[in-house]
Amino acid sequence: MPASDRATTLARAAAQAAADKIAATIVGLDVSGQLPLSDAFVIISASNERQVAAIVDEIEEQVRLAGAKVLRREGAREGRWVLLDFGDIVVHVFHEDERNFYDLERLWRDCPQLDLGVVGTEQTPAAGSAAADAR
Template identity: 40%
Template sequence: MDSAKKMAQIAYNAMDDKKAEDIRIIEIGEISTIADYFIIANGTNSSQVQAIVDGVDEALSKEGYEPQRIEGNRSSNWILMDYGDIVIHVFSKEDRLFYDLERIWRDGKTLSVEDLQ
């Protein structure tokens, strides 16, 4: 399994453990040089958004993956975690609807977590 797929799977599972809503994995490697995968999810409030981010950071760090950068802070409604091959977006519900990244990246291929295995 390549490292991008492994990272995406770890991130997905960590998000799922923190009860993130509507987790989407979008394969964008064929249409963009930004990353191989976008993973998008939302929390129900700012505390849950932060818990999701902390959970992902901890799970990936345990496997030796460190973020190149994290944009946003504890009071943000959108936190971006850039791991190079994967970029994770964790939103508040309202901001996710507003920014609608799934529509912007609709040329990417939406995957299930099983597709990563």
């Protein structure tokens, strides 16, 4: 069963918030077939702790406006890996070093990617994607 429409909407809101704050990478994974508690992961990276904090704040605001509130926030004090649990989605905002080390995309490689409609500054849209078509 694919991610719910609500999860996809929230994931896109989180991704757009990250893109607005110039995130380096933004990846969405449909984990609904693997996890019973969440439908999607949004994995984001930033170049420094200040940017991680700015992205986290913007995501919380935009996802709240989309109709969900953060249920749990972990790691905000250190600013190296912040986990935001919104129930339907879980957002991971990493400092680039931690993102490369933990490599969540590799751990969850069996899960299909979600088209979030945005890309990070270090990514280029895939041919045929909505983001590529918008160019």
